[in-house]
Amino acid sequence: MFQSTESVHGVRSFSVKFRRRAVESPGRAGKLGTSHRSADGRAVDETTRRGDIESARHRASVDPHLAALLQAMSADLVDDSPAGRLYGESLSTALTVYLVGRYGARSEPPRSRGGMPALRLRRVLDYIGANLTRDLGVTELATVAGMSPHYFSELFRKSVGQPPHQYVLRQRIERAKESLRNPKRSVLEAGLAAGFANASHFARAFRRLVGATPRQFRAS
Numbered sequence: 003m004f005q006s007t008e009s010v011h012g013v014r015s016f017s018v019k020f021r022r023r024a025v026e027s028p029g030r031a032g033k034l035g036t037s038h039r040s041a042d043g044r045a046v047d048e049t050t051r052r053g054d055i056e057s058a059r060h061r062a063s064v065d066p067h068l069a070a071l072l073q074a075m076s077a078d079l080v081d082d083s084p085a086g087r088l089y090g091e092s093l094s095t096a097l098t099v100y101l102v103g104r105y106g107a108r109s110e111p112p113r114s115r116g117g118m119p120a121l122r123l124r125r126v127l128d129y130i131g132a133n134l135t136r137d138l139g140v141t142e143l144a145t146v147a148g149m150s151p152h153y154f155s156e157l158f159r160k161s162v163g164q165p166p167h168q169y170v171l172r173q174r175i176e177r178a179k180e181s182l183r184n185p186k187r188s189v190l191e192a193g194l195a196a197g198f199a200n201a202s203h204f205a206r207a208f209r210r211l212v213g214a215t216p217r218q219f220r221a222s
Contacts, residue, residue, distance in 0.1 A: 071097045081206075088167040091140040091151070117161030118154075122147045126158070134174055134197040140166060174198060175211050182220045189216045 075093050117123070129146045130138065143166055144154035159165050164172075174196040181192035193204030193216070208216050 068097075087137055087139050088143075088170055116157075118147065118157035122149075123158075123161050130170055130173060134170070134177060135195070136197070138170060170197075171207060172211065175208060178204065178208060178216065179212075179219065182216055189220070192216065 071093060075097070078093065118126075126143055126147050129143070140151045140155060143158075144151040147154050147158075149157070155166060158169075162169055178192045178196035178198070181187050181195050182189070184192075187195070189204075190201050193201055193208075196204070198204035198207065205215060208214075208219070212219060214222070
């Protein structure tokens with residue numbers, strides 16, 4: 003249940019508290035924590051055009067969209083953040099923007115109807131391809147594109163057809179497939195070379211997207 007009775011500053015506090023919880027968790031989920039706390043503040047300012055806007059009052063009720071975002075955050079932490087901090091940052095920004103847009107006293111400004119400019123998109127895609135083994139973040143990719151994290155995620159999805167974390171994950175899977183076709187490389191080496199943190203992350207992601215384990219794919 004969610005009842006909006008505080009200022010939008012509370013949105014920032016909420017996201018920071020969640021990421022602080024991630025820092026206290028083991029594994030890659032801990033990297034979600036303190037590196038880009040300012041991204042949520044910028045998302046609030048972009049959505050409202052003023053960072054000090056007061057939130058509107060709503061009757062306490064179940065919000066399915068909010069519940070889904072929180073469930074996705076929780077599941078990502080439980081799974082030890084297999085997609086790295088990129089997915090966690092995307093969820094945090096989406097949560098911030100949704101809370102402000104849904105419960106803020108002012109409505110969200112009109113969204114851009116077009117996608118990301120071709121030159122900026124190519125710059126981001128090339129950067130992703132050259133840095134797949136790194137734990138990429140939304141703020142980092144947005145900086146490469148020369149725009150804010152909130153609008154970067156929105157325009158990237160419109161241009162590519164999927165959010166940044168899904169695109170990065172699929173690119174890692176494709177790179178892993180190439181490595182698995184090389185008999186001189188082990189399954190673990192293929193996963194690490196594609197940017198997966200460990201064999202467990204690699205196996206889960208590969209099976210979910212390909213429908214077979216890395217070993218089964220190599221044997222087919």
